[in-house]
Amino acid sequence: MWEYTDKVRDHFMNPRNVGEIENADGIGEVGSLACGDALTLYFKLDDTGKIADAKFKTFGCASAIASSSALTEMIKGIPLEEAEKITNQDIAEYLGGLPKEKMHCSVMGREALEAAIAYYRGIPLPMAEGEVVCECFGVTDLEVKRAIEENKLQTVEEITNFTKAGGGCGKCIPRLEEILREVRHEAKPLILDQRPGRLTTLQKIKRIEEVLEREVRPALRKDGGDIELIDVDGDFVIVSLRGACGTCKKSQTTLKEYVEKKLREQVLDTLIVEEGK
Amino acid sequence: MNTVYMDNNATTRVAPEVVEVMLPYYSDLYGNPSSMHTFGGQVGRAVEEARGKIAALLGARPEELIFTSCGTESDSTAILSALQSFPEKRHIVTTRVEHPAVKNLCESLDKLTGHKHRITQLPVNSDGTLDLKLYEESLSDETAIVSAMWANNETGVIFPVKEMAEIAKSRGILFHTDAVQAVGKIPINLSQVPIDFLSLSGHKLHAPKGIGVLYVRKGTPFVPFIIGGHQEHGRRGGTENVAGIVGLGKACEMAAQQMQDENTRVKALRDKLEDGLLASIPNSLLNGHKTLRLPNTTNISFEFVEGEAILLHLDRFGICASSGSACTSGSLEPSHVMRAMGVPFTAAHGSIRLSLSVYNTEAEVDFVLEKLPPVIAQLREMSPFWQSQHKGKVGNSQCKCSCS
Structure with missing residues (x-):
């Protein structure tokens, strides 16, 4: 159950300006049947360059219909140059807010308006010029960047909420992370970079050996102990403690609090270290 | 405003008779069934009496039932038990249309x-049915367990569980079925079907939420999931949900009595509803096999409109239904069941499930038949694809969804 504002409900149940305009000055089509929502926006200008009439047709959920209806109300009677400044946030605010998972509906409204203005001016749609990042929903990097900047987005999940990018097969999520970092001028965190999500068993063994050799063994040897890697089975790392460690009462603590912690930090955070008998 | 409840595959009304038998266990009869004293002992007897009634509905022995907290716990217990019993076998056969309780667990x-x-998710045909030959070919010596639902929650389509279980048995492979939607709606006789594990959930058959059962055939290797006290003979720790168990016993007793009604009167109501909607609304199509189906469920797609919008309009009239399209940004694709069946995109986003129960009336069916067609017409009126459809154009192709 979505928590919609009364204004969203009203614009959904009683949508304003549904229909088409014959000989419209501007027509903007965004979305598609496959995507689950689509909007066609029409506007007609008067002699002074103001939007005399606006109509829409929308396929989609309640907030898509409400966003379309709100948009037509917002642009009617104002000059085209003013309409051009409307952002997705303005549409969401006009409706008293939208659930965060539905913000893409307001973005769709804004993009339809841009497409209709580009149609009127006979120029290609600026946003469509970019590189297509999300193939499922046909979202370009320019659209993603703008959504991040204008809405101060922090996570990929938020990007999906606003642009739908990443909401289909999810293949573009690494690219979205990259764009997010680019826009927010953040360097790649080093540790994450060293720990990819999936490792083959061979890669795991190599990395585990590296960490043991570089950090764990030197520390244990100081106390007269040592450690040997016996086996890696899935996430289970079987080791044997040697020397002083083998008889130390605290060896379990060493294993869990020190060895496992180090390996989780530097190899894979799901690893479980156990002592082989 | 009256509520017209047609979402019984989501959950059901707790039968008043069920509430009535449960109430004493929330007041006077609060004893622990494991206690040595008479006060607790009488509660223990009530649990065993309920166990007998549930076993009777399933054609099982009472000692083959383990009480759990829900269908999901039963599913997890069965599958994880099989994997622990055969740790060297690392292959599972399941289907593409399982409930998330099985699907997400396997993944x-x-x-x-x-x-x-290795997880084999068997495909389904466009009518939601399963190809037995593909199933047979998918089994190997590596297979630890097969998990296939008895009936699908979205479409009501029934799988050939008996044949599938027999094939698995002949190959020495454990067989689990999520029968959450089937129990109480269609006859089940486990003395005739060689199933090892069966999951059921109380709240789908007019018992309360929070009570489930896992059937484990006598002789099937079993490793508990929740470890604790000796309850359920050590097979599931935790003090019993006594009121829930007693309620489920009553619900199963009633289901056995109402099975006939469900498969005649409720089925007739469902058919009237389905035929009426398909006849009065153009460009509508049935999702799922026409006859190999639960008697209470219908799933219909209305082309060129979106499910959530339909549901919200129905909600205005107090009609409760559900949709196969989630329309949240995180999962904009239609449900995995619709996708597995290959329902075209023109229709997949506009699928509506209406699931009835013995409490529905003909007047309610007439009410939905009166209210739903204008809702679809109104939404199509504002859909850019409705008219374009008549112009012979279906949408624009900008969006290349990879989810087909």
């Missing part, structure tokens, strides 16, 4: 167990 096994598992 998370590597993380859960720390071992890599």
Whole structure:
């Protein structure tokens, strides 16, 4: 159950300006049947360059219909140059807010308006010029960047909420992370970079050996102990403690609090270290 | 405003008779069934009496039932038990249309167990039915367990569970079925079907939420999931949900009595509803096999409109239904069931499930038949694809969804 504002409900149940305009000055089509929502926006200008009439047709959920209806109300009677400044946030605010998972509906409204203005001016749609990042929903990097900047987005999940990018097969999520970092001028965190999500068993063994050799063994040897890697089975790392460690009462603590912690930090955070008998 | 409840595959009304038998266990009869004293002992007897009634509905022995907290716990217990019983077998056969309780569990096994598992998700035909030949070919010596639902929650389509279980048995492979939607709606006789594990959930058959059952055939290897006290003979720790168990016993007793009504009167209501909607609304199509189906469920797609919008309009009239399209940004694709069946995109986003129960009336069916067609017409009126459809154009192709 979505928590919609009364204004969203009203614009959904009683949508304003549904229909088409014959000989419209501007027509903007965004979305598609496959995507689950689509909007066609029409506007007609008067002699002074103001939007005399606006109509829409929308396929989609309640907030898509409400966003379309709100948009037509917002642009009617104002000059085209003013309409051009409307952002997705303005549409969401006009409706008293939208659930965060539905913000893409307001973005769709804004993009339809841009497409209709580009149609009127006979120029290609600026946003469509970019590189297509999300193939499922046909979202370009320019659209993603703008959504991040204008809405101060922090996570990929938020990007999906606003642009739908990443909401289909999810293949573009690494690219979205990259764009997010680019826009927010953040360097790649080093540790994450060293720990990819999936490792083959061979890669795991190599990395585990590296960490043991570089950090764990030197520390244990100081106390007269040592450690040997016996086996890696899935996430289970079987080791044997040697020397002083083998008889130390605290060896379990060493294993869990020190060895496992180090390996989780530097190899894979799901690893479980156990002592082989 | 009256509520017209047609979402019984989501959950059901707790039968008043069920509430009535449960109430004493929330007041006077609060004893622990494991206690040595008479006060607790009488509660223990009530649990065993309920166990007998549930076993009777399933054609099982009472000692083959383990009480759990829900259908999901039963599913997890069965599958994880099989994997622990045969740790050397790392292959599972399931289907593409399972409930998330099975689907997501199977997809998370590597993380859960720390071992890599091969998961075969069998495809379904466009009517939601399963190809037995493909199933047979998918089994191998590596297969630890087969998990296939008895009936699908979205479409009501029934799988040939008996044949599938027999094939698995002949190959020495454990067989689990999620029968959450089937129990109480269609006859089940486990003395005739060689199933090892069966999951059921109370709240789908007019018992309360929070009570489930896992059937484990006598002789099937079993490793408990929740470890604790000796309850359920050590097979599931935790003090029994006594009121829930007693309620489920009553609900199963009633289901056995109402099975006939469900498969005649409720089925007739469902058919009237379905035929009426398909006849009065153009460009509508049935999702799922016409006859190999639960008697209470219908799933219909209305082309060129979106499910959530339909549901919200129905909600205005107090009509409760559900949709196969989630329309949240995180999962904009239609449900995995619709996708597995290959329902075209023109229709997949506009699928509506209406699921009835013995409490529905003909007047309610007439009410939905009166209210739903204008809702679809109104939404189509504002859909850019409705008119374009008549112009012979279906949408624009900008969006290349990979989810077909």
